[in-house]
Amino acid sequence: MRILILGGDGYLGWPSSMHFANKGHEVWSVDNxxxxxxxxxxxxxxxxxxxxLPERAKIFEAACGKKINVVEGxxxxxxxxxxxxxxVxxxxxxxxxxxxxxPYSMRGFDEASLTLDNNLKATFNVIWAIMKYAPDCHLIKLGTMGEYGTPNIDIEEGWLDVEHKGRKQKFLYPRQAGSLYHTTKVLDTDLLWFYVRTHExxxxxxxxxxxxxxxxxEAEMDDRLKPNFHYDDIFGTLINRFLVQAVSGTPLTVYGKGGQTRGYLDIRDTLQCVELALKNPVEKGxxxxxNQFVEQFSVNEMADRVKTVGDHMGLNVEVKSIPNPRKEAEDHYYNAANTxxxxxxxxxxxxxxxxxAEMLGQVADYKGQIDKDKxxxxxSxxxxA
Ligand SMILES: NC(=O)c1ccc[n+]([C@@H]2O[C@H](COP(=O)([O-])OP(=O)(O)OC[C@H]3O[C@@H](n4cnc5c(N)ncnc54)[C@H](O)[C@@H]3O)[C@@H](O)[C@H]2O)c1
Incomplete structure (x- = not known):
């Protein structure tokens, strides 16, 4: 298949570019x-x-003979x-x-405005480019579980059957995101659903x-093919921050009460999921x-897990609660479908x-490069601002 990967330089875009090129697809990887x-x-x-991207694509081709077409834009x-x-x-x-x-989207006006403009414009342009130049193409769009927020009822897979005054209708599941970034994803979903209804x-x-x-x-072929690993407060995810804190001897920082629960997955499952979506395309219209996650954990559960494994490896891990910089429920019901x-x-x-333990070991290889101030x-x- 001819596959266009937008955001191909990113944490998920680069491994996806290699994965699908390795499987023999014609891959075009795009990033600015x-x-x-x-x-x-x-x-x-x-x-x-x-x-x-151009250098990574060369390293990849030298390692396995497969080509990734790179476009910077x-x-x-x-x-x-x-x-x-x-x-293409x-x-x-x-x-x-x-x-x-x-956090970047909540930093101030300029950052919020960039996030809103960039994310909605990118999605809007993808929709229009498909309608004008590739109307049969299957769009696989990355949204986030964060679109749903933390409602006090079970989270269904995208849709909710509503019965109201004796009548029934299926609607997009109600969404209430906890940051401007997550809100742009909610708006993306609305845009997509609108154009699916009107333009098939x-x-x-x-x-x-x-x-x-x-x-x-694919990343195992050459160290330079690894995706980005962020552990800072802006791009670093909870697990990455905890791994780096454990390795560098700093307490794992739990924001507030630590009951915040989310659904997590391994990067290899992201690749599997995207491939399954690709192999099972939906009809026009x-x-x-x-819902793309495998297991649910609260922040406290994740901290306990990292502490137990880290202590076993002799890291002597401490866990510390700090004031929560986010506005979010710290103790809540969470039960999301993922069938x-x-x-x-x-x-x-x-x-x-x-x-x-394997991830802690991989992070420990770069211990000298950790900057705790990040x-x-x-x-907040x-x-x-
Ligand atoms: N990583 C996660 O845990 C996670 C979880 C849920 C959803 N997502 C979603 O998955 C997608 C990929 O996430 P990621 O972690 O790989 O992030 P990332 O920031 O590493 O990758 C995104 C890439 O898109 C590029 N990009 C952004 N705007 C662009 C534009 N206008 N034109 C061209 N390129 C542009 C960036 O330069 C970056 O390389 C995102 O949409 C994200 O919201 C990620």
Whole structure:
């Protein structure tokens, strides 16, 4: 298949580019390095450097003989997107190209405005480029479990059957995001659903939970093929921060009460899920929403897990609660459905103690490069800057 991967330089986009090229697909990997720019502006550089796309593609080709076509450009620019879609004629688009940091989106007006403009414009342009140049193409769009927020009822897979005054209708599941970034994902979903109804697009919208891990089979071929690993307060995920804190001898920082519960998955399962979506395309005029996570953990449970495994490795891990910089429920009901991918054939990876130990070992290889000043929260949710 001809597959366009938007956001191909990113944590998920790069492993996806290698994975699908390795499987023999014609891959076009597109990025404008927005994440790299924001990371250097906010002093949030990753644990180890990653070569830019053209160099990575060369290293990959030298390692396995497979080609990744690289295009450097901005998905928020419709002229660029028109030329790209007209030339590539994609059969599938995997759309990762957004500003994904919740803290960055809450930092101040400029950052909020950039997140809103970039994310909505990129998605709007993808939709229009598909309608104009590749109307049969299957769009696989990365959303987030954060779109649902933390409602006091079970989270269903995308849709909710509502019965009201004796009548019934299926609606998009009510969503109430906890950051502006997550809110742009909610708005993306609305845009997609609108154009599916009016223009018969084929869309799979993936509500993904936080992803962990950075070793995929292709990255094992050469260290320079690893994806970005952020542990800072801007781009670093909870697990990455805890791994780095455990390795560097700093207490694991739990925000507030630590009851915040989310659904997590291994990066190898992200690749599996996207591939399953690709192999099972939806019909024209259909919007499929799948919850993409494997296991639920609270922040306290995750801290306990890292502490137990770290202590076993002699790291002597401490856990400390700090004031929560976010506005979020710290103790709440959470029960989300995730049967869709299992029905499609997902064979999930579980976050076992061995997997945690392996990740701690991988992070320890870069211990000398850890900058502890990057980890503590610098952005507070209720500040107006
Ligand atoms: N990593 C996770 O845990 C996670 C969880 C849920 C959802 N997601 C979603 O998955 C997608 C990928 O996330 P990631 O972790 O790989 O983030 P990332 O920041 O590492 O990758 C996103 C890439 O998109 C690029 N990009 C952004 N705007 C662009 C534009 N206008 N034109 C071209 N390129 C652009 C960035 O430069 C970056 O390389 C995002 O949409 C994110 O919201 C990620």
């Amino acid at each position: 390095y927005l994440r790299r720019d924001i990371a250097s502006e906010t002093d949030s550089d990753p644990l180890f450097p990653n070569p830019k 901005d998905c928020a620019d419709f002229e660029f997107m028109s030329e790209l879609f007209e030339k 004629q994609p059969e599938a688009v995997i759309h990762y190209a957004e500003q994904p940091s919740a 697009l084929r869309v799979t919208d993936l509500m993904q939970g936080p992803v962990y891990g950075f070793i995929t089979p 259909e919007m499929r929403i799948l 869709g991918f299992k029905e499609l054939g997902l064979k999930p990876h579980i976050l076992t103690d061995d997997v945690l 980890i503590m929260p610098r952005v 949710w209720n500040k107006v």
